[in-house]
Amino acid sequence: MSGFLPGTTIELKATIPNAAKDLMDSIFLSGGLVLSQVTKMTGLAPYEVQNWVKRGFLPPPVHKKYDRNQFCRLAMINMLRESMQIDTITQLLSFINGSLSDASDDLVDDSELYNYYVNLTAMMGNHLPDEDEVKTHIHYITESFREPIPGARRRLSLVLEIMIYTHYSAVLRKRADFLVHNLD
Numbered sequence: 733m734s735g736f737l738p739g740t741t742i743e744l745k746a747t748i749p750n751a752a753k754d755l756m757d758s759i760f761l762s763g764g765l766v767l768s769q770v771t772k773m774t775g776l777a778p779y780e781v782q783n784w785v786k787r788g789f790l791p792p793p794v795h796k797k798y799d800r801n802q803f804c805r806l807a808m809i810n811m812l813r814e815s816m817q818i819d820t821i822t823q824l825l826s827f828i829n830g831s832l833s834d835a836s837d838d839l840v841d842d843s844e845l846y847n848y849y850v851n852l853t854a855m856m857g858n859h860l861p862d863e864d865e866v867k868t869h870i871h872y873i874t875e876s877f878r879e880p881i882p883g884a885r886r887r888l889s890l891v892l893e894i895m896i897y898t899h900y901s902a903v904l905r906k907r908a909d910f911l912v913h914n915l916d
Contacts, residue, residue: 738850738899739811741775752850756800756843764797773803774810781806788833789822801835804846812895814902828891839884840877848873848888849895856896858903866896 737744737752744751759765759773771778785792790805798806805825812821822832828845830837840848851873856866870892879885 737807738846738853739807739809740773742773749851749854750847751854753843753847756804756847760800760803764793764795764799765803766796767793767798770798770803770806774806776806776810784809788831789818789825791833791835801842804842805832808842808846808849808895812898815898815905824891824894828887839880840888845888845891848877848892852892852896853899860900860904861896866893870896 735744736742737755742755744755748754765773767778767781770776770781774781784790784806789809790802793799793802808825809818809821812824816824825832828839829835829842830839835841852869855869855873861869867889870889874885874888874892877885877888
């Protein structure tokens with residue numbers, strides 16, 4: 733199953749485990765990305781990225797370069813905003829990572845969270861899962877997660893559950909829009 737990496741314009745074969753991680757490894761092999769590269773790979777306008785930095789949704793770039801975690805944060809925000817208001821997205825990301833403009837209090841880095849999410853969507857496929865299936869898959873993909881503090885796994889699992897439901901909400905909304913536009 734080929735598609736786009738969530739929140740980006742990057743084509744990716746999503747059924748490969750850790751596809752997001754492997755791709756990020758190669759993209760960031762030589763360092764960070766400049767704003768024009770970030771906007772090309774996310775489809776975001778430069779002013780959106782700069783505004784999100786200004787509003788504290790992610791730390792500012794260092795020497796005008798965005799690192800892997802910043803890029804993954806941008807991709808997650810971009811993906812989640814299809815079905816969630818920006819204030820709700822920042823609340824969700826703050827629940828797992830505290831201050832969004834400071835990575836020192838993160839329970840999981842953004843590239844790892846993003847990779848978990850991509851793996852989860854690949855595992856789930858295109859059918860609508862039930863709650864038990866979602867929780868089982870989340871447990872499976874986060875087995876190797878090491879809690880930096882007690883309760884971090886519970887927070888991670890809850891954030892991933894919300895993210896996957898947001899994903900399916902966007903899928904259902906797009907399907908409904910398609911059906912409405914094709915009424916006879």
